[in-house]
Amino acid sequence: MTNSIREIRDTDCILVIGSNTGEAHPVISYEVVRATRRGATLIVIDPRKISLTRHAALHLRPAPGTDHALYLGMLNAIVTRGWLDREFVGGRTEGFEALAAHLEAWAPEVAAAACGVPAEQIVEAARLYALGLRRTAAEGGESAPPRGASTILYGMGITERSNGTELVKTLANLAMVTGQIGRPSTGVNPLRGQVNVQGGCDMGCLPNVYPGYQQVADPAVRAKFARAWAQRQSQAGRELTMPEAPGLTFIEMIRAAADGRIRAMYIMGQNLMMTNPDATLMERAMRSLEFLVVQEIFLTETAQLAHVVLPAASFAEKSGTFTNTERRMQLIRPFARPPGEARPDWAILCEVGRRLGRRLRRPLRWAYGSAAEVMREVAALCSIFGGITHERLETVGLQWPCPSPEHPGTLFLHAEQFSRGRGRFHATSPAPPFEPTDDAYPLVLSTGRILYHYNGGPMTRRAAPLDWREPRAYAEIHPDDAARAGVRDGQACLVSSRRGSIRVQARVGGVVPPGMIYVPFHFREAAANLLTHADGLDAGAKTPEFKFAAVRLERLRAERSGAAGGSHPPPE
Amino acid sequence: MPSAASGTTARPRKTVYLGDPLAEPPPPELLAILERHRGRGDVLVTVLQQIQAQYGYLPERSVRYASRELGIPLARLYGVATFYNQFRFTPPGRIQLQVCCGTACHVGGAPAIVERLKAHLQIAENQTTPDGIFTLQTVFCVGCCSLAPVVIASGAAHGRMTPGGAESLVRDLGAAEEGRP
Amino acid sequence: MRSTVKVGTSTCGLATGAEATFRALQEAVSETGLAVSTQRTGCLGACHREPLVEIVVDGAHVLYGPVTADRARPLLEGHFTLHGAPPPPEDWVVSRTPDRRDYAFFAPQVKVTTANCGVIDPLSLEDYLAAGGYEGLRRALAMSPEAVVAAVTDGRLRGRGGAGYPTGLKWKICRSQPDPLKYLVCNADEGDPGAFMDRTLIEGDPHRVLEGMIIAAHGIGARWGYAYVRAEYPLAVKHLEAAIAQARDAGYLGTDILGSGLDFDVIVKEGAGAFVCGEETALMHSIEGRRGTPRMRPPYPAASGLWGHPTNINNVESYASVPSIMTGGAEWFSSLGTSESGGTKTFALAGAIQRTGLVEVPIGVSLRQVIFDVGGGIRDGHSFKAVQIGGPSGGCLPECLLDTPVDYGPLRATGAIMGSGGMVVVDDTTCMVDLARYFLSFTQDESCGKCIPCRIGTRKMLGILTKITRGEGDTADLDRLQQVAHTIHTTSLCGLGQTAPNPVLTTLRYFRDEYAAHIHDRHCPAGTCTALR
């Protein structure tokens, strides 16, 4: 997030896009609710009627996959109707002329035709967002108040798309053209889905950067880490060389594993059989590996395929830090003893590193007395975390960048200038989803989370109250589609894609628009990711398109209410 | 009581998916009422009043429809409906008897009238006779204090009442009502 | 010859059969072929003689009552001496003069807000205009808003709802708020048992209330008005809605009223049966569609009212006084009352007196004048015991305090309050402990439950009082009563709770011997408490 969670409550206008905040980030949705109660205007852009729409002034429901046009229509309205922030555009950005020329083709009416949202709603959303109008101001229509603060909150509905990077750039265009960034309660704010997905990236679990986003391609960076990691200083320059070429991204790894180029894999705390697209492909890849190590707290669906499973301590049993979606690093403290012989992940990895280093003659320094010592090494090597220690975190969480022990942390980014200097506008164009619907698979499947479960479910499905509340897999279906397929509310139905099919309970209602089916992916007995595809990755981020797969809906002959299940080959 | 003493709270049975109880659209007469009030902030009590005027009481489904169609939390509708004396969730009798218990009526003998009617109809306050003809209520002042005590039957006020007068009034009304289909 | 037969068909009249009387008169007129027009009017106030029929022939008034349906034809034939019918018996006649001052009930009264009640047809705008209606509005629109507020201030009009806050000051505070969207509310949620002033006013002269609201809107700068009318007053709602429709058609409501540029309109909201909604913040919650619980003040409605916008709330009688201030002038209006409060006050006179009804007297006359001169004293040979003034928020005053003037300050000094105008007289057949218990059962029933002292405290007081009326009380109970009453009075959130102990405290103060009789002698002097008979 460019800004902080707490700033949301003081926002004047909130744009929630592709995020079911109320279920995926409930506590952030509380901030949105607070803001609306203080008079903020909430605009929800989502094909689904998510829980936050209850509080929304506007709910725009573009046809699935067509929302890009909507944003372009908004941009067009902002530019042509003079709602842009000329000072910001002139002083802080570049490439506006090209963008403006590009937008000429995207009048709200054109956008409306493309996405199915009435043009006047597009224009109204643009006006409310651009000027940051509160509800009262929006209705009164009296003298124009000074530009309020608007914020964009977006989720996987934007990023889990074949053109996700383009979409994010488009949202950045919206923020920059209206000057809704670099101030309190503004910004472009992705809501990160997992507790430490931010921290994992920060710590260099990415194929192109070291911790602190230091480029792998930079020889000085490689030398710095080689020097720091080497067991003995004298060896550093001579023997320890760091790999130069950027590595494979996740789906590339999977494909490489499936066709034998990757032979061994080490997976830490990640149940990719459940959470990744095209579970059939995932399983093939896992089974193709000569050696798979999984480090886990449960024998997950992925761990079941591993040659060796190493028992890890959970968050409840170890110290360390998590970094949340607003870049805030916070301390976790143990409150339970690890079961049996389970150990903290970092401690297991050090053991592996020690042994493997001996065998590969790459001995590194692994002697950490505690997680706090690990963090000291991180701080020493990464300037943006330079001022962060476990001792400081005892009392308060710190938002990076935090370069020195005195630095208070950074509430919001881009205050004076963007990371690259001037913000660059990108002229983007909509692209259809990778897998189009057709007669055989006429419906769009979208997958995602629900309130009571998390990811592949190893944790939440073992938390008794949560599994009591939501014990089985289901699909949200529009009444029209249900009627066409002869599927009745509450009964079992079959959802199939070109890759597989699952049996789920039908929940027929107005949550999804016609033509769309929504299936949560938490239930192993009806794994939604048997249906999704791993093709058509986003060109920039290599993210798979979870939000769009072509499927069909069928009635089950021998109906058993509440039955749920999955199978690999699509039934004939 | 939430305590260790009684602590063996059995885990409740698994939830079942209840489906959408309001899958059908609202009946036309209700929809007509709701349509009049869409998008206004000052209509909650008025909507409940009009629903009650339509059905004689507030059927639970109607309140649920009002919540969904007007975007008002159901809990608020329920809280409001139970706050005000006017609203009821069960059908009333065909004739609603209201004995005024305002100050002037009270000192003028309203309590005796209430007792007499309760005995005559064999029901308690806020109850309806088994034949569905009478509902008996007490109200605090209908503004006819100068004619105290007052009994209101189906909206018509009868002043200067006595226990005997009230009983014969109810007898007459009952006799007239019984003749009807 | 222009002859009119007027029948008072307000709720009180209808309760005594005025509708049947009216029909019978119409029938009689058509059967006899008399050139007489029949007309419905509001309530003249002399409810003890309902149904009232007034026959006006060439300016000669005769007021008859009670005229039940069976008397309609004899009355008509007698009055107009048809076929040699005998004149109506003298005991049917209430008054024979246009100002009706020949009848003792009317003699001490000064009618300002109720001047048209029982005189004009409340559903006729023409009648209202003929009686000088909307002249006050015309004058007000010719004045600056500030001048309108100043006139109300100079008239020394104080809130007739009971609290007596200076109306002009209230308007001024609301007017000075920067928020351009302002609301105005007419509080017609007359909930006090024993009060029917607002009902009579709206039923009998709805345009006057409306006119007062429009003048207030001009003075304050309000765009929208709400009239919050008690649900138990269906006829008042009907008359007010009819008046609003007429006023809209005639350009007194809507946009650019009478070409003055003023935009204002009124929406009627019916209450739903909650006494506490007479409290202004609870009333606003009710309009907003919430539970009618009061909230803390400040902020006062004048600063933050409906949906957070500045809102002016006055009661019916306050608004009804305003047109007269505009036409009669502030000086005249203030001269009617005392040095502290100008104008007149209406009272709903009920209970054990000869002449019950709605009366309007100048502020400052004594209770004795109201009860004995207007009301004619106690009926049926009983003796005066107490007057309960101000409803459940008020108190019970004994004979020795009957010379107290009806004014805000002096009444408060006795432990009672002016209140909205309920005045119930009780004689020696009423038990004061039972009366106190009655009021506590009312407030306990009507407590919204938001604050602890009111929710639980009134319940506990009721329990103690019930114990005493059952003959199960002891001396300590009186101390406990007083102690709890003190806390409820001091710590309750709103006026309902703060004043709930008043009937108990005043009866304890002035009729302690009756409590003593219940406790020590296990005896109810009035014979009301059945357990002690």
Next chain:
Amino acid sequence: MVALTIDGRKVEAGAGSTVLDAALAAGIEIPRLCHHPELTAWGGCRLCLVEVEGQQAPVPSCGLAAAAGMVVITHSEQLEAHRREVLDLLLSDHPLNCVICEKAGACDLQRYAYEFGLSESSHEKEIARKLYQDENAFLVRDHQYCILCTRCVRVCEEIVGASAIEVAQRGFEAFVATPFDAPLVETPCTFCGNCVQVCPTAALVPVDRIGKGREWDLTRTRTVCPYCGTGCGIEVATRGGEIVSVSGYGAPANGEFLCTKGRFGLGFVGHPDRLRRPLIRRDLAYSLGLIDTPPPAALGRSPLGRSPAAGETHVEVDWEIALDLVADRLAAVVKESGPDAFAGIGSALCTNEDNYIFQKLVRGVIGTNNVDLCARV
């Protein structure tokens, strides 16, 4: 900032703060039951009444804006007498089961009763609310303990936005109800439990904590919720290492509010399914001679849609065996096919330190940049 005098002390109050805020900031304690700093002022409990110079009656400090020059007295004989009477009234409407009550030690009413020396009510005992509702796996609603402070109603409406509950009826009959008294599961309730968090008494209690220990038996640890990226601070109450309840404590990201997963979703920690020792897949263990039984056919079936019986797919081994096996096999692959034949996947659920060490292992020891995270999925 405005300057006012409270109990004879000069106190500074920030813009928009109430007299109560100012007093609390200055360390002056004022009794209160319905007030909650994150919720709109309610003004129902009447305990925080204070005397203000120039005002006839005491004023609730929770709703009184601090103004310059104000002179406030928070404790006087009069005020204490009224507070005592109000508490006395409240106790007549509340079961005094403190000796067996789950909330004992953390109950605001109990605390004030203690402070005012009230062991019971002087009034007739009468409790109007009889309901006991626990048709859900999350929380119990025991209405007789409710003092109608409405904190739960306000948190549900103002913070969570669910508006699942509201006060129903009125006066002495009032209680906090679901619409038509339906079970919570049929309402928009999200079982976030923030109502439990703000409840000052035992009216709302998590199902799972009943019978698990009293306040003073519990150890409290502040940590971070392991679920979504919001990073809510949670306080876990444990007894003997077993989780009793979870609450918020006022952390920077979430204040004291949580969602249902954070509050009721930590049951996995002590779940019997947790891995206790390293495992080796049965076919591998068989080929290594660690076991005699040949691998079962189940190994070839998809793990989706079924849960294996304990030990069906893997056998437990010692750490030394497992770690050496991992090192041997990985080293072999790297030596044969080069470091880029290896790939490592870090975890969005593990700590920064874990992930840092993970990528250090991949880059430093194996020598490849084939390391990624599930950030992309």
